[in-house]
Amino acid sequence: MNKLKTKEQVVATACSSHCGGSCPLQVYIKDGIVTRIETSDQDELKACLKGRAQRQKVYASDRLKYPLRRVGRRSAGEFERISWDEALKTVASRFKHVINKYGPEAVVLDFMGGDIAYLHDGRWLGRLFRRFGDYTQLWSNPSFMGGNVASMITYGTPHASNNRDDLVNSKLIIMWGWDPANTVSGTGTCWFLTQAKERGARIITIDPRYTESVASFADEWIPIRPSTDTAMLVAMASVMLTENAHDQHFIDAYTVGFDKFRDYVLGVEDGVAKTPLWAEEITGVPATTIEGLAREYATIKPAALLPSGAPGRTAYGEQFHRAAITLAAMTGNIGIHGGYAAARAWESLFGGYPYDITWFKDRVEFFKTRDGPPSRDTLARRAKQVHRLELADFILKGKRGGYHADCKFLFLMASNFLNQVPNVNKTVRALHAVEFIAVQEQFMTPTAKFADIVLPANSFLERNDMTVGWHLPYVCCMNKAIDSLGESKSPLQIAVELAKHMGVTDLVNKDEEEILHEMIAECGVTDCEEFRERGYSRMKLEEPYVAFKKQIEDPQNHPFPTPSGKIEIYCQQWAELSNPELPPIPKYMEPEESWRSSLARKYSLQFISTHFRNRALSQFDNIPWLKELGGQALEMHPSDAFAREISNGDLIRVFNDRGQLLTRAKVTHRIMPGVVSLPQGAWYDPDETGLDRGACANVLTHGEYSPAGAWPLNTCLVEVERYEGR
Amino acid sequence: MIQLGFYFDQSRCIGCASSLIARKDWNDVPAGPASWRSLLTIERGTYPDPLVTFLSTACYCVLPSCVPACPTGAIHEREEDGIFIVTSEECTGNESGGLCEQNCIAMGLHSSERRRTLRRKNGISAAATRCWSS
Numbered sequence A: 001m002n003k004l005k006t007k008e009q010v011v012a013t014a015c016s017s018h019c020g021g022s023c024p025l026q027v028y029i030k031d032g033i034v035t036r037i038e039t040s041d042q043d044e045l046k047a048c049l050k051g052r053a054q055r056q057k058v059y060a061s062d063r064l065k066y067p068l069r070r071v072g073r074r075s076a077g078e079f080e081r082i083s084w085d086e087a088l089k090t091v092a093s094r095f096k097h098v099i100n101k102y103g104p105e106a107v108v109l110d111f112m113g114g115d116i117a118y119l120h121d122g123r124w125l126g127r128l129f130r131r132f133g134d135y136t137q138l139w140s141n142p143s144f145m146g147g148n149v150a151s152m153i154t155y156g157t158p159h160a161s162n163n164r165d166d167l168v169n170s171k172l173i174i175m176w177g178w179d180p181a182n183t184v185s186g187t188g189t190c191w192f193l194t195q196a197k198e199r200g201a202r203i204i205t206i207d208p209r210y211t212e213s214v215a216s217f218a219d220e221w222i223p224i225r226p227s228t229d230t231a232m233l234v235a236m237a238s239v240m241l242t243e244n245a246h247d248q249h250f251i252d253a254y255t256v257g258f259d260k261f262r263d264y265v266l267g268v269e270d271g272v273a274k275t276p277l278w279a280e281e282i283t284g285v286p287a288t289t290i291e292g293l294a295r296e297y298a299t300i301k302p303a304a305l306l307p308s309g310a311p312g313r314t315a316y317g318e319q320f321h322r323a324a325i326t327l328a329a330m331t332g333n334i335g336i337h338g339g340y341a342a343a344r345a346w347e348s349l350f351g352g353y354p355y356d357i358t359w360f361k362d363r364v365e366f367f368k369t370r371d372g373p374p375s376r377d378t379l380a381r382r383a384k385q386v387h388r389l390e391l392a393d394f395i396l397k398g399k400r401g402g403y404h405a406d407c408k409f410l411f412l413m414a415s416n417f418l419n420q421v422p423n424v425n426k427t428v429r430a431l432h433a434v435e436f437i438a439v440q441e442q443f444m445t446p447t448a449k450f451a452d453i454v455l456p457a458n459s460f461l462e463r464n465d466m467t468v469g470w471h472l473p474y475v476c477c478m479n480k481a482i483d484s485l486g487e488s489k490s491p492l493q494i495a496v497e498l499a500k501h502m503g504v505t506d507l508v509n510k511d512e513e514e515i516l517h518e519m520i521a522e523c524g525v526t527d528c529e530e531f532r533e534r535g536y537s538r539m540k541l542e543e544p545y546v547a548f549k550k551q552i553e554d555p556q557n558h559p560f561p562t563p564s565g566k567i568e569i570y571c572q573q574w575a576e577l578s579n580p581e582l583p584p585i586p587k588y589m590e591p592e593e594s595w596r597s598s599l600a601r602k603y604s605l606q607f608i609s610t611h612f613r614n615r616a617l618s619q620f621d622n623i624p625w626l627k628e629l630g631g632q633a634l635e636m637h638p639s640d641a642f643a644r645e646i647s648n649g650d651l652i653r654v655f656n657d658r659g660q661l662l663t664r665a666k667v668t669h670r671i672m673p674g675v676v677s678l679p680q681g682a683w684y685d686p687d688e689t690g691l692d693r694g695a696c697a698n699v700l701t702h703g704e705y706s707p708a709g710a711w712p713l714n715t716c717l718v719e720v721e722r723y724e725g726r
Numbered sequence B: 001m002i003q004l005g006f007y008f009d010q011s012r013c014i015g016c017a018s019s020l021i022a023r024k025d026w027n028d029v030p031a032g033p034a035s036w037r038s039l040l041t042i043e044r045g046t047y048p049d050p051l052v053t054f055l056s057t058a059c060y061c062v063l064p065s066c067v068p069a070c071p072t073g074a075i076h077e078r079e080e081d082g083i084f085i086v087t088s089e090e091c092t093g094n095e096s097g098g099l100c101e102q103n104c105i106a107m108g109l110h111s112s113e114r115r116r117t118l119r120r121k122n123g124i125s126a127a128a129t130r131c132w133s134s
Helices: A054-058 A084-102 A123-130 A145-155 A164-169 A189-198 A212-217 A229-242 A248-254 A258-266 A276-283 A287-299 A317-330 A358-370 A376-384 A388-401 A424-433 A491-501 A512-521 A528-534 A549-553 A638-643 B018-026 B112-122
Strands: A009-015 A023-030 A033-039 A068-070 A079-081 A107-111 A136-139 A172-176 A202-206 A220-222 A303-307 A409-413 A436-441 A453-456 A465-468 A474-478 A536-538 A605-610 A634-636 A651-656 A659-667 A675-679 A717-722 B037-044 B051-058 B075-077 B084-086
Touching (some): A009 A474, A009 A528, A033 A054, A033 B018, A068 A084, A084 A107, A145 A317, A189 A202, A202 A287, A212 B051, A229 A287, A258 A317, A287 A303, A303 A317, A528 A536, B018 B037
Parallel strands (some): A107 A409, A172 A202, A436 A453, A605 A675
Antiparallel strands (some): A009 A023, A068 A079, A465 A474, A474 A536, A605 A717, A634 A675, A651 A717, B075 B084
């Protein structure tokens, strides 16, 4: 295929859409317009459908190109075009007004993972706002707060993953709620899973859904009730202990506090032995299946248990991740090729490799501090911070409700907050109540509709940036391919110009290009020109990266970075908190909205909301190429559909006390009975009765965060009925 | 004679749909029924033992029914690689009723929208082109 058309120019960049990967892109440009997009043809680092659709996203007819001021009521979507000068002047004067009248803590700045990378992110605005005092920071990570906390308190670090190329060394791979065929989960991950499968690795998935990943890779599918995974892991530990199949040498040499966990598992602590039969009742997984998996994990070596973030996005989600790590220790699969430390930490999202790069380490430190595990110090600091799930409550109640401040000024960037945070209807009430809202966005999202001022951000194709690989070590240079559309500006530009309107002229004294050069220099890239032309540079390692290899091979000289220097199955720090919901050892605790609770009599279906192939969270929902692929429907088992007289394709209403949405039924044998599943991220679009016709999953999810901060997105009960209206 | 075709390893397909979007992007085909590739998800069996597999196909035929249907003989098989192409000079498009499209047996992949797009871009029209691109 002759790729190069005459007069077409090719610019290398990387798609980094907070989707699960960093994918090299070759952007073809003619007369300053992107004509098409290719990906790497050199290796397994291939862009997915979203990366391939970037052209439609950049040139989407609904791209925001000019600053806007709200003219109608909030959420009505009525805006008028204004100049940048006027927009920034308004934001600056409202900011100063709030600071002077209510103090800096009345300001909330939040950015999530939209179209941002390492140069253009939220830290510039953070720096600017901090010049005027400590604004109220929101904490917690929606995706895997539980995993992060578990990794931090058990291993003392979030750097706890083997890289994906090491999967080929595994003889057994246990994919726990993990669906990389849809969620990417590291560019090239499915390639390495395919390699592992073709080398004969046995692959088992535990998932309420028969996902594309189950279809593509699994030898065995074990459906499990959502939000009960910890019980199954604990029962597997019980099988290993009873049959003495665990690796006692590993436990003795590398861990502390295992005895207390053993006492809990065997029922010495509370009189309840956590047997497979005990777990069968909770999880819906037959006891014999639990026994079988426990035996396989204990005997086939090396084995990699890969926990997804999803089972940890539950009430007490942190316990799932702590239990998974404990099993990895019991089977001695930590620090070896083909094993896996069973962690799902923050680092595994933005790197999966401990890059020795300042701008990477700065970000890890930021998140380690912000989203660290509960401790006396953390809790003291959080007295003046707000969990993201508390924002609506904080806005609605403020000091009256015991918060440290009243929220008056809200600045959101790269964040479709309303859509992506549980209990949308409560957030709606809250956003109506804030004095001033500024939103920095590329599209008129459900969140942006609430803004008083909308600042149009450009996309990564319109600016220079850098990013790193996810789960494979490489760095990407994201070269600017085209000029900014309309009057849109980069996050750095917006922060610098807003600063000037606030009287701050020294926020950044370098331009984008200079910052980029410094960032490249820190990566150890020798040939800068070649790097920029190619767009990415893979680090040359002699073997796939394995976390904790040194700690396992040479424990005398390489202790784990925990207080005890060992893997802390028992966490003294949590013991000192004396919070029964934060037990020092991993435990299964029944959540309030459990399928066995009394609420299940009213709402009898367990609702999970999954990451969707066609979107990166809520991004790409408005892209025609992706929208036409379909799939935005509620999956339900034929028996559940039959009981409600629902047929495949029917319009259905899904509801609970928190809200209601309208969607289509996908009646399928690919989901376990009693569970329904909806792709999350569809844009909230309520009608006048409050029925969400956009099918935004978070209309239904609940917003009470777990004791360690995990988002309980997959602990949710609903009911479904056929919708007779139109 | 050389006959170009696509090799597809079903055991490796994960149903990601990237190839669909890649072809839409490369050939500048707007959203709509027109597509150069299709992805079929085959679902059989019952819980808890469903069978799910994916079939990604390029849009082509060994014996395209559009060729004899064309009133102007605008669809030719290219000698060197067996690819069918249409020359825009000979194709009269919808004026002759879109007979190629009506006679298409390839899952309705060749829509009029696609034909318009192709004519505009490459001077080729609705026919089995095996994702041929200039």
